[in-house]
Amino acid sequence: MEETTTLRERKKEATRQALHEAALRLALEHGLDAVTRDAIADEAxxxxxxxxxxxxxxxxxxxHGDRVRVQRLLEMLRARPAREAPWQALTAATLAHYRERGDLDPDWLARLRLLRRHPSILAEQMAANAKLEDELATEIAARDPGHxxxxxxxxxMASAFLTTLRVVAGIWAESNGSEPLDEAIRAGLARVAERFK
Amino acid sequence: MEETTTLRERKKEATRQALHEAALRLALEHGLDAVTRDAIADEAxxxxxxxxxxxxxxxxxxxHGDRVRVQRLLEMLRARPAREAPWQALTAATLAHYRERGDLDPDWLARLRLLRRHPSILAEQMAANAKLEDELATEIAARDPGHxxxxxxxxxMASAFLTTLRVVAGIWAESNGSEPLDEAIRAGLARVAERFK
DNA sequence: CACGAGATTGCCCTGAGGGCAAAATTGCCC
DNA sequence: GGGCAATTTTGCCCTCAGGGCAATCTCGTG
Structure with missing residues (x-):
């Protein structure tokens, strides 16, 4: 499993990850406002x-974790066959992406959802989302040139896609885990797909 | 033109408006980062x-101005006949809203567009946008219950609507004013409408 | 192993955010 | 008009965020 990364890079990545996890842990435990950068640094x-x-x-x-995951999703999307229709590629990449990580402790998720209602988190998240939407649109446009x-x-299409994911995730989160998330996503995307034939 | 507002309220509103305008003016002139709250307060x-x-x-x-405008748009949307189909109501309210304010100094708009690329503005704006999307969705759902x-x-539909407006505005902004914004919006919304018959 | 590139740390300064109480302004009654 | 209560404005203060800079330490390589 040796990677071609140098010790420096590995350490840097470890530090970044440690800081990310420390931030998340402390914020989940004490609430975002009660956590200072000093506390996070200490923890890490x-x-x-x-x-x-x-x-x-x-x-x-x-x-940080979200950014990494988004990057991963984009990679998987770009790896889809170039001739695959946009919505199909989006669906396939998303399902593969969700399958790739099964870690979903419900209790942890619940607190995380709470954390995300925090205004400052929300704002950053939305901005990231807009950026993702842009990149998805670019990728979609590349898949049927001259449309x-x-x-x-x-x-x-990009915004409809992300909205669908959000709605599905929301519904799935409420009726917690009564149905595999995979299947819910597939069904939701399929339903909206008809508008983008 | 006497309103039933007390002097207190009117003064409060005037102060808010003055602060808003001072902030906008200074940020447009010197860039957001170079402006402090002290400077804005002084200016007002x-x-x-x-x-x-x-x-x-x-x-x-x-x-602040955006918030006011969004509120106004929502009012106009809610004022549309309840039996009007969602997309039609959205279109009508939007056109009425844009017609209501003809003040669009191109030079001012250009600098404003620049200002809006600023990360912290962007983040807040996106969050506000998400909130608006939610309210639009509620309004849409109310218009054909049991769908x-x-x-x-x-x-x-709400996200497609807002995305359409953004794209139209973007295109219109580039090829500056070659066509009335009204007409561009109408055409853009009409094109997307077909997906939501 | 020595040295240069890159990473970590401490120090410092400006600005944001917000609690609190004193001072000013407004609304209302006599 | 004068007085009084409610509301707003202001000054003072404290903590935290953000980021420049230079000293120090660590890693990678000749």
Whole structure:
């Protein structure tokens, strides 16, 4: 399992991960507002200043995991066959992505959902979401060049896609785990798909 | 033109507006980062502390106008006949709303667009947008109760609607003013409408 | 093993955010 | 008009965020 990364890089990544996890843990335990950058740095055994070298803010640190996951999803999407229709590629990549990680402790998720209602987290998250939507639109547009409705179609499709995921996740979260998330996503995406034939 | 508002309320509103305009003016002139709350307060002839009584941050102050406009749009939407189909109501309310304010100095708009690329503005704006999307979805759902695809349909429609507006505005902004914004919006919404018959 | 690139840390300064109580302003009654 | 209660404005203070800078330490390589 040896990677071609240097010790430096591995350490850097470990520090980043440690800070991310420390931030998440402390915020979940005490609430976001009660946690300072100093506390997070302490928890991760680095200096306050080092925290700032890695992340611009608490919110940034907490959402690090999301960024990684989004990157991963984009990779999987780009890896789909180029001739695959956009919505189909989106669906396949998403299902693969969700299958890739089964770790979903319900209790942890519940507290996480609470944390995400926090205004400052919400704001950063939405901004990240807008960026993702843009990238998805680009990827979609690349998959059927010369479509008459561009650039409208790809944008609308990207936002419809993300909205569908959000709604499905929301519904799934409420009626907790009564149905596999996989299946719910597949069904939800299929239903909306008809509008983008 | 006498309103039934007390002097207190009118003064309060005037102060809020003054702070908003001061914030916008200074940010457009010097860039958001170069403007402090103290400077904004000075510009509006109140104390720094009073600024904080009205707005939680510079971003908040700058986006005050948007909040007001969004509220106005929602009012107009709710005022549409209850039996009107969702997309039609959205279109009508939007067109009425844009017609209501013709003030669009291109130079001012250009700088405003620049300002909105600022990360912290962007984040707040996106969060506000998500909230608006939610309210639109509620309004949409109310307009055809018992639709088989709820709650998916209303959410997806709301996001498609806002995305369409964004794309139209973007295109219109680039090819500056070659066509009335009204007409561009109408055309864009009509094109996407077909997916939500 | 020595040295250069890169990472960590401490120090410092400006600005944000918000509690609190004193001072000013407004609304209302006599 | 004058007095009084409610509301708003202001100044003071304290903690935390963000980030520049230089000293120090660690890793990778010749």
């Amino acid at each position: 055994n680095v200096s306050r200043r080092t925290f700032s070298n890695y992340f611009a803010s608490k919110e940034d640190a907490i959402l 008459p409705d561009e650039p409208m179609r790809s944008r609308v | 002839n109140v104390s720094r502390r009073t600024f904080s009584n009205y707005f939680a941050s510079k971003e908040d102050a700058i986006l 088989p695809d709820e709650p998916m349909r209303s959410r997806v």
